[in-house]
Amino acid sequence: MDKQTVESPDRRGDHFFAFPGQRTDRWRALHTATRNWARGSTDQATVRAALDELSGYEGFFAYPGRELLATLRGRIDGNQSGAAAGLAQRISESILTRSYKGDLGDWQSAEIVAEAPPDLNTPTMARGGRHRPYFEMMVVAPGAASRGESIIAQTRRLRRPEDSFIYETVPVASFEEAICAAILNPAILAVTIYEGFDHQAAADLPVLRDFLATAGLDAAHVAGDDLPLSLAGALKRIRPELDLYLLSDRNVERIAGDPRAAGLRRVLYAVEELLELHLCVLEGIDDRFRTPFFDNLKKYAMRPISTFHALPIARGKSVFKSDWIRDMGEFYGLNIFLAESSATTGGLDSLLEPTGNIKMAQEMAARAFGADHVFFVTNGTSTSNKMVHQALVAPGDIVLLDRNCHKSHHYGLVLAGGQPLYIDAFPMTEYSMYGAVPLSSIKKALLDLKAEGRLDRAKMVDLTNCTFDGHIYNTRRVMEECLAIKPDLIFLWDEAWFGFARWSPFLRPRTAMGAAEAISAWMKDPASVDAYEAQQKELGKNPSAAKLMETRLIPDPRQIRMRVYQTNSTHKSMSALRQGSMLLVRDVDFASVEAQFHEAVFTHASTSPNQQLIASLDVARRQMELEGYGLVANAIEIALDIRKEVNAHPVISKYFRVLSASEMIPAEYRQTGFSDFLTPGTDWEDQVRSMHEDEFCLDPTRITLVCGTAGFDGTQFKKMMADDYDIQFNKTSRNSVLLQSNINNTRSDVANLIRVLLEISNKIERDLAANGENGRAAFAARVKSLMTDVPDLPNFSEFHEAFRWDAGKKTPEGDMRSAFYSAYYAEGCEYLPLDSPDVDKRLKSGPAMISANFVIPYPPGFPIMVPGQVISKETIDFMRKLDVKEIHGFERAKGLKLIRPDHAKDHIRK
Structure with missing residues (x-):
């Protein structure tokens, strides 16, 4: 260049x-x-x-x-x-x-x-009426700046009409240029590396060099024969989906046997026929393009099949021959009915016990997502979470659980009999939401269990990453410090909203699979043992809990059992149909639990799974492997565009604003001082350093838009936007709504959102001008009620002693399962109206009020009461101040459903 x-x-x-x-x-x-x-x-x-x-x-x-x-x-x-x-x-x-x-x-x-x-060698997607997907291959070669046209012409001459794909070449001459091209060009899907290229680019790229150093990808110290393998390793860290090929004129057998060559798809002898390289490149793309189940389902749909099974809608005859429901067939089209079947043979497969194309599709998904095993789930991630709990948690096991996690985790523990040890996330009272659970709270819970001699009962740490509102854990640090206390802990990371992060080099290290991979690599490094031994020497024998709390603990790499499970709602961030979910496994002890894991699948999975859901999971994997990097980059760009346009607009910003990282995450958890993506002076290094070091980061694709300053509560604003402007949101809080950018969004969507927000802002301005002082006072009072007069968020109180039969003195776990089922006996329950004086009397003088069920207001969407929990004054105050209509588990006409105190005492005696 x-x-x-x-x-x-x-x-x-x-x-x-x-x-x-x-x-x-x-x-x-x-x-x-x-x-x-x-x-x-x-x-x-x-x-x-x-x-x-x-x-x-x-x-x-x-x-x-x-x-x-x-x-x-x-x-x-x-x-x-x-x-x-x-x-x-x-x-x-x-x-x-x-x-x-x-x-x-x-x-x-x-x-x-x-x-x-x-x-005929010029790229074209269509040849003879056949669609041929297009991609680009980077060639890293010495002298590419001067002989780039020759390299391009050489690869074009290799094309054949029968090729399924077509590609163009991007020649670069240095390590630095190769990294830059891989980051900036999402169309690059394959890389061919020749030996002899330079490390530094001919041009001056100081910012890129700073970025490489901050990200730990700098190879300035690498020279000579190591440079190609160093580049291959760096490219895999940035984009693990890339196919890498190394061409050498030296001892290719020795290179292929080098452990650092594990990321290479092929090592080729450079002087041999280049057609072999061309065929390898096409085969590599085809390996990702294949969708075993979807491909077979398409073939199945085209066959003349007579069905004598219990699925009348299959083949569509009952639909298209009907005078009354034919419009459904016209709406959905013929193929969806031709592709329906109850059969698991004849080219199809069984989701419950896959042996054919579903098994292959799941293995390809495991490769794509960096897991050892992947299970397709067609009942949503709620089912995925319950499967993990049933498979791994036995009655009496203690699970450290974020009280604000999705209700499926709580219900999963009810079914499994595990005892939740609830740990609270940091509160964001001003916005009526919680953040994530501080590592200090997790460590304290584990150390308290250890102090009471009950650490062996702790089976799992169960956390949501990222949270609904975008809080991302430092997953590696959480797992390392927990494993330093108990080396065989299991981790369940609910990444329902975060599955797409695998395809971003900035977000991937904070995913469960990304962190597990990094820890596994660290364990193999001899320096890991040295680091552990050095810390143990510094800590001394029997260090105090206080000392352990203030130390960034290093686990013993010789003792760690890496057992990590990740659930993701594929339908929430990728091109899968609703309820399509994947369960990812990276567990060194999976062989010992595989049988019970399959039992959990049999328990929770439908025996009539939807074929179209399975196919969409297969296709979603294909899309993300081949274009996910670019799609996720676009989603991030869209989100940053929204942030910038809303917060910088002279009119919109008067009434609406997008919360920054510093407003969503307290400073104590942003150790680098990172403030926001758009803060003046913020650059690449700041963001990369924050992603590596801070305890919590903010997912840039999740945008908390404050609407209370415009006089709207979250539910009201969400309804108005959907009803009047055809703009849909999902989650709301008392004074905000959550916007999510995803791989489906375009800049046109951003323009439409900004237009609507400006229209609403202008209307507010006109109304304030027209309604005089009284109108402005009423508006200010409304804003104050939404933004200032907000109820305090209640933390988890405690389980009643009746349901803490074997709990420790310092730890708050309880037998939620017993409490849940004790409420099945009507004579053991009572109801108290929320505003009854008896509620206040019992809060003051007793007996304690014991929740008989889960109570979950929407928003905020987390259980403020669970079965067996003692209801506190803070919880009652919060409920009385809530102005939402949807509260699961609470019937306003009846009141609070409680376990009778005498019934609880009977439970103690039993």
């Missing part, structure tokens, strides 16, 4: 995340500049500067390529304003619409297209 034309990327973190959109915007800006030049309203220097701004990065993309860029620059330098404007427009529109993937004319200037015959 030309040193004079390459510029360092902008240090601003939001600019990095927004690069794909910025590239399009810059090409549109160049087109506008050339058009204005042709019209005489700007000058040649302005146009040349706009092209220079683009050129530094265009070498990392196959299109428009060096030929077109050189042609465009020649027209600008030759003062051909009209011709330059025409070519800039064509390139800009092709990048925006992605037509270059299928239109051969997009790759050449108009003169060349007119003069040259059609080139």
